Amino acid sequence: MNPERWQELKRVFQDALEVPRENRDLYLRDACADDELRQEVAALLASEQDSTDFLSGSAVSYLPQDAQSGTGRRIGAFLIVREIGAGGMGTVYLAERESDFRQRVAVKLIRADVASGETVRRFTIERQTLAALHHPRIVRLIDGGTTDDGLPYLVVDYVEGVHIDKFCDAHKLGVEERLKLFMEVCGAVHYAHQSLIVHCDLKPSNILVTGEGVPMLLDFGIAKLLDPGSMGLETEMALTRQRAFTPRYASPEQLSGRPVTTAADVYALGVILYELLTGLSPYSAGDLASPAAWIKSVCEADAPAPSTTIPVETPERNSRALRGDLDAIALKALRKDPRDRYGSVDQMAEDIRRHLSGQPVLARKNTTPYVIRKFLARHKIGVAAAAVVLMAIGAGLASTLWEARIAARRFEDVRNLAHTFLFDIHDSIENLPGSTAARSLIAQTGTSYLDRLARDARGDSGLQLELAEGYLKIGDVEGNQFRPNLGDTSKAVESYRKALPIAESVASGNRKDLHARRVLAQAHMDLAGALPFTGKTEEAFEHARKAEQLFRELLAPGDRESRTDLRRAYETEGDILGGARDINLGREEEARAAYKESLLLVAEPGAGEQDATARISLEMKLADMDDRAGRAADALKQYQDMLARAEELARGNPNNIRVQGMVVVLLNRIASAQTALRQGPEALENYRRAIEIDESILAADPRNDKARSGLEVANKNLGDHYYYDTGDIPRALACYRRVAELLDGQARADPGNIVARLHLSEIRTGIASCLVKTGHVAEARRETLLGLEIAKALADRPGATAEQVYNYAYLAINADPEDLRDAAAVLPYALKAVEMGHGSDPFALHVLAQTYARAADYRKAIEEDEKALALYPPAEPGKPVPNAQASILQLLKKSRDKLKK
């Protein structure tokens, strides 16, 4: 029919409809041009008559009722959409909530034909189990109940996803991504375990991963309840026969019908991990002929390491990636004996996490080389830098400031590193016995590594410099710059000496190589710092001069670092010349000049916190020199001036612990000077302030060594003040005990820490003195002997420093109760102390005097005391005599009196 025809048809038809029925025929004859048209219209009209019902309803009414069982049914508040799976126990349907079709769920309906008592029980358990589990990775139970026909069902979230193994393959996930996914699953399983539920049927098809990459754990159908009572179920309901598991993932104990624990899930996870990593089952190499053979394989044959069996390697997933850690982790989970596996799924996940962050995994034997290798690899900063960090392991943390000295830069850096890294490396060295041992071990390793490197480095100046720097860093590790440990300083010097010629040859080979000159200068600096402790103070000074020269040449306008380097060089010179307490050349004037040069290089005040603190610390050294020379009043004035500035600095930098620490240091200095000048109450007040600040710092940051050592100093000084100046013995005792507490903790944490032991020895004897005064003689004796034991051990060590020898002599000759003072035993030490102090240490001289006095050799006693006195400036008339001089005068008087007799 063509369009025109149609239109005509239409027109006639529609007009005809308007005509009353009886007239239509007539109309048609009139309207139609031809017979054919007339016939068609007539037919249509007739049809129109007949079709009153036609299309009267809506099209939807033509659809049939669906007669399939289940589908279309309403279960609870849900309407079933279609079947999505069928298992042994029941059928799973996709359904939608009636009232809100956006919510899609999975309804698991028990199969009518297998609905025995057993399956019903299982269903109930599954429902109860799921009801108890609320975890983002475990499918959520929404509802449950029984249908009108009495069939139990449960309703869970509908998870649209893919089996985890297929997901990994489809998305071509690499090892790391697979591990991360796996870890999420572990989290869910672990959660279930914590709710005392063992899944018992973990397998890839029970772990779906959604399109967004979210893994979900399903099907707790045969889960075992470890504590059915807590679920409100009676014990009989707990199924004891667990044979309805998937053999491929079943643990040996499941297969042999032995009791099942959470370890079974660990095992299954191990199989899953193995498969995710290699694509193979752990036992695919074994005999798979029959179930019996399979069971035998699982129960007896050891699975081969994943890295050895991976058949298809990709750039991301290859045997190299699996070798080592992952091999160990997977195999540990697959151990036959449940006790040999990971104790919990959580541990397994943790080990994987450790692997991913480069830390050592538990599954591997914790051999030291492995640990170190891991650590170095992880930080990727090269052996040289690593050595610096590793120093933090050891007693380097113990920045015991017996005299609150400001730390040298390197030490500060190391300490900062320590705080940053300690946490990280704590795990690494956990199993290493004592941090000092660890330190020396690492230093050893480092040194031998460098020695080997030295052989290969010839000709390669870049590598040689790296080598030189490495030796310098190792030297730092071996000899704590701040308070050298026994024997280690010489090792440090050794390392530094190795660095020097290397740096020299590189620097002289190329005058333009600034980096080489810097390294050379640093080598000189390091030697200058360490040599005094081995008694080679003159040589040390030479190196300091050379360092100064080199740094001056490297000085570039506007370059902060080169300025700082030169500044430190001058400071070191000053230290050696006369500033350092134990070891100096006694050239006070030159020392001052050096410090003043150093001060010139500090930027103007207001230039920043760093510079302000550098200035203060230099000024403190100058003031310290005054103090030691007996000019306590001068020193005090200077300290007070510095304190004002330091406090302002602290106010401007409230979170800067270093600045706070500086305030404390100054407070201690001031208090100590005031004590010497007999300004008791003021001293007390300042000690209290210092203690207050430090206690709050320590409370906020228990690892803060500066605060802790500050507390040690302050409490000791306060204790001394109470003991010597106010005679308040109980308070003195309290202070000393606090010190002992702090030191003890330190010493126990690091048995190799010489300095802590040194101070502990002193404190013990101090406590003993108090105890004697309060009448607890027996206890006092014990404390003293303990203290002296420690002190003597330190003094006896080869390479003991002057201070350590002096310490023993001093404590021994001043021991309480008095009968412990053995002059004969002490004498050699006292003599040695004087010798080591080059005859210019008034304290050592006085101790010698005391020893002689005790031995009743008063002539010699007077001799030594006079020498000591001569080193102090004359006492100012009218002003109280400083403590140190007072006690000398006291002894002198006594000796002279005795001599007269």
Place this chain on the structure above:
Amino acid sequence: MTSATVTQLLHQLSGGNRQAVDELTPLVYNELKRIAGGQLRSERPGHTLQATALVHEAYLKLVDQRDTSWQNRAHFFGVAAQVMRRILLDYAKGRRREKRGGGIAAATLDEALVVGDDRTSDLIEIDEVLTRLEKLDERQAKVVELRFFGGLSVEETAEAMGISEPTVKREWAMARAWLHRELASA
């Protein structure tokens, strides 16, 4: 899927962008499917599904109600009717295949749509004939689509198509007659 999207598409459609229909269709489809299932609250056989209500409800859900343009409503209904036709036919064809033992029903519409006697084949035939009518008279076929598949009233159809009610009636009458005759003679 937000009402904003559907509204936008309808705007486009009334602005002359025929392609908007392609985008609208799946959105409407989903909504109708959902509603269709929701309409049935009991398993009583013979329960008739009110297509009109279906479309209306879909309209309420999909179109931004602040948009009171009659044109959009009309267009929506036009699209919805089309979609309904598709949905129903797909289902019907799926069922037919199954009946003939030719594989699993590709049920695009949820089996939740439960209705009366089995007249699926009829529906398919009606659709086929309607397709022939479309070639002869597009407007007339559209009326059928809206009224029969979309379940719209004469008034609503008139509104949706932008023609008068009497015209709708005339077209409807002829369409029915013709379709009936075609089916009877087949």
